[in-house]
Amino acid sequence: MTIRTWYRNLGTPITSGMTLDEQLKTAGLDWTVELSPIRYGEDCSTEEFLAAYRSDTQQILSIYGKWRKPFQNRQILETFHTFCEQNDLQIDRIGCMKSGRELFAFTKLPIEIDVKKVGDITESHLMITESHECGRGLQIDLYFNRLVCTNGMTRPVRQRQQIINHVSEYNSDRIAGILAHALKTVKDYEQTANGLADVVLSQQEAQFHLIKAFGDPNKSLDEQPKIVLTCLKLFLGQGRGSNMLSAYNTAYGLLESVKEYINWYSPVRGSLETAFSSLCYGSRKQKQDAFMQQLVSVHL
Template sequence: MHLVESMAFAGQKPWHGLGSQLAPNQPLEVWAKQAGMDWQIEEAEVRFIAGTGGLGSIHPFPEQKVLYRSDSKTPLSVVSSRYQVVQPREILEFYRDLTEVGGFELETAGVLKEGKKLWALARTGRSVSLRGRDEVNGYLLLATACDGTLATTAQFTSVRVVCNNTLAIALGDATGAIKVPHRSQFDADAVKRQLGIAVSSWDAFIVRMKALSERKVKPETADAYFRRVLTYPTSIASDGSTAATNERAIKGVHELFAGRGKGADLASASGTAWGLVNAVTEYVDHERRARSEDHRRDGAWFGPGATLKQKAWDEAVWLVA
């Protein structure tokens, strides 16, 4: 079963082979229709029946409300009455000035989990070529959810062309995302102002990528790196240890690093710290166990996979500090 309810894309076919393909530079109105985002999130008061057998009296519960789709009436979630809704159209409208005058280009947009999660991804026009013609492009991801799983999140992301690996770009010393919780009104202009400061973070990201691509690592360094990244804290085990190592994952990333990974033989990645990072990101994005390809991508963008990739980046940067 696919998590993807509907989506549209321009350029290469996405990870799951689904969606409506669009020619480049389509208006947002076309994107909304083809991505299945041309509906509203409606809300209604929660009510309950007091009594047995469904014959009791109906009472309101004003502290909470039901969110549902305007087109299909599909229920999406039950939330606090203070919850601030972000509409599907707002996700796309965020990119209007960026695409019309800012040089950005939408590449994918769509709906996950029947409408509970919404996203759009645009190429920023920023890119770099590392040694061996290893191309990395900059993107801006905007996503939200109405089921309690995600604040409205704006995230600069890099995509390595040769293998489609994704990696969050940290904004200064902070994490790589600007998050607006649903208890607050989503202010697109305020988020863009914060992102404006972060555009320079792409330049800092390039400097670090190049440093990683020039840092050769010994086999023992690689093994120690993978074990730091792929060791998870656990409750105290019978032998007194408090961490568990994912040996299957370590074997997999070692193989990717040693040459099985896409682009692992490029000069930028072969035997380098940049190769270490990409072994982990390829494992998370394309090979990690998941219920489906959609669940894997969802986790790689927003969940445990994103956290693991950030850890891989931080540990690699420490190697060249």
């Protein structure tokens, strides 16, 4: 059996004895975001936009509007470390993707969800991510990893605005306040998972949900796209953990079949970094969120 890690072996494992400087260096994050005026043509410049670049390699990260404030790698990790220390947590992994344009750090929460109390365990990982690219900001999410199949799903930590934009200076207290709401988000996900596990679905009902979300209701089953056909097979017994009492012929099992497809069967366009980034806050995340909401709206 192939060993699958939910973090796709990205990033650097963190040990308790490492200093923050050592962590930044090992993860390739020991640099700052610098800003420079943009000059073009023979003798032209603009005050409306600035070039954001890495202090170590001078590589351009993005073009910022004059309103955007850069957040620094050290600031973000210091805030996360402080929160973890205050709550007796240990940062497990930090790293960067897209040549430093994206930063992430994870800590495993001491809470495991056992859906229907049948040994179907899902871990919860608190995750902070920052994009140094214009148009995105700092996010705090929970990454739920079902152990039997390593299916991952990201859920935002709910507290007012979930994405911290860069229009103001870095505010560690505000970020710590959002981090503190993580436990409630875990409870919300646990309640939803158990609720879906109580909903019995026939093959026809599962097929209906999949076609509604990903297919064409005017076509026959054998004419549906690959995602519909594969997810149906996973739901009917071919998925990892599909025969557990929590998932067998249940709406929860159908959700897990979709998660397994998106996590491990969906075509990868680009690197593992691209796929994982999409799963955390891109199109893969959006597909999972939409399907989960479809099941919740109909059955809960």
